[in-house]
Amino acid sequence: MATPAALGCSQAPTTGVSTPTTGSGTRDASINQGDDLGSSSGGPGSGDATSSLGSVDSAGDDGASASEDAAGDDGGTGPIEDSSCAANNWPQTTFVNLAPPMLSALDRNESDPLLTDAGVAITPGWNFYQIDGAICRDGSQNGIFVRYSSDPDNSNKLMIYFEGGGACISPHFCDHNPANLNQMFSGGADLQGEGFNAILLDNLLSPPIPQMPWTKGIFDFTNSANPFNGWNQVYIPYCTGDVHFGTNDNGSVATSIITGGHFVGYNNTQLFVGHIVPTFPNMERVVVTGSSAGGLGAVFNFGMIQDAFTTKVPVTVLDDSAVGFPDTTYMPACLQEEFRTTWGLDNAYPSDCASCFSSDGSGMMNIINYWHAKYRKAKIGLVMSIHDQIFRLFFSAGANNCATNDPNLLTTLGLQGNNVPGYPASEWEMAMDSLRTTYDCTGAFSSYFIGDADPDAGDSNGTIDTLHMHIFRDRFYEPLAGGISPAQFATDLLNGQVEDIGP
Secondary structure (H helix, E strand, O other), X not given: OOOOOOOOOOOOOOOOEOOOOOOOOEEOOOOOOOOOOOOOOOOOOOOOOEEEOOOOOOOOOOOOOOOOOOOHHHOOOOOOOOOOOHHHOOOOOEEEOOOOOEOOOOOOOXXXXXXXXXXXXXXXXXXXXXXXXXXXXXXXXXXXXXEOOOOOOOOOEEEEEEOOOOOOOOHHHHHOOOOOOOOOOOOOOOOOOOOHHHHHHHHHHOOOOOOOOOOOHHHOOOOOOOOOOOOEEEEEXXXXXXXXXXXXXXXXXXXOOOOOOOEOHHHHHHHHHHHHHHXXXXXXXXXXXXXXXXXXXXXXXXXXXXXXXXXXXXXXEEEEOOOOOOOOOOOOHHHHHHHHHHHOHHHOOXXXXXXXXXXXXXXXXXXXXXXXXXXXXXXXXXXXXXXXHHHHHHHHHHHHHHOOOOHHHHOHHHOOOOOOOOOOHHHHHHHHHHHHHHHHHHOOEEEEEEOOOOOOOOOOOOOHHHOOOOOOOHHHHOOOEOOEOHHHHHHHHHOOOOOEEOO
């Protein structure tokens, strides 16, 4: 595999511990520069150290012990060479450690006031924590929600969910992107961003709706089919516009109506994870998940979370309705470059992922190959409609050498129905198929594709093959593809089963 030269990426600092604040309602983000993080296993004391592939456990689905080898059957003595599967080939045997500084544990007996309008009640069963140093795109305070397990059979399991909500790359894309915790894309649990009609109706008719954990799908704790019943759960809101992965604290978008350019999703996630790991020190299983921009947040921040929990704890990714493609035919280099420069992504990527940095701006999705090389047994599952109109809209900004990033022009003001002229459904379906062609041979990738041949889920905003985001809705439990539900697919993923469901 070609490894283009890196574009001067500097790894985020990985030194320090913190002490809790008192009386402020926030969790301290201060760093003690006298401490370092020196071990290759991640977590406290790990620093920006490299770790040998042969000595790091893969954090696989079987809960393997730290003594097992990360590289799988080859003994971990060098890079995997597999002529039948290009995605298995990676030249590295050592990797930088991405664990952030460990901070104070959260107190399950505390819950901070919501950062929203008075009179709004927190979702029952959840605590909210303001996190010191974490901010939204407009500079306002940020925080996370936590639900603590009371189930002794599942108290050693944790699900971390990244909320979605679009991407702030142009004035009108930013119009639909939350800039603080009192905004949601685009409001309403039934419609929330699943198609053009939902976005238009919500923005025209709905008042601002505070971000809080959902109560359906993976958040429905009354449904026995929910694979996350009884687990500890963390809900990470989305208000930075950068798919939870930006480091640009002084960004801008050419408009006077958009509030704020603090694209600091990665910086925030470091703070969140720094508190989450000490709060849940005895986990035996972690799942990182998210929808839309949150799905990308789960994928991009996976390595940080895996290293923070150390490789003794298997971390699995469940990605809902969010993809990127290594082939620039489907994800143009100019679009990737726009993401990089607007949000400051290069400083969030692992500094030693040479193929993640290409001179034309491409290479973003080579992070998947990097993760697979570093964590051989880790599994990722993708749930997505094969003609997803919302992601087609965002990616259509790369058409014609990124001629326009105005969604109103890209959709001709929504007059094309479910169609996105700049990214036809047929081309998107080919792009989705390319993921299976590329990654199925790794034995680490599972897919659940919802197609027009599958039963409609009863939605009024378009056929199921174009709808966006599924796991926090009631249809998570419906047989949308292949006769099984996304809930069953998620259960299979947790059990280590690798499969492709749907067209």
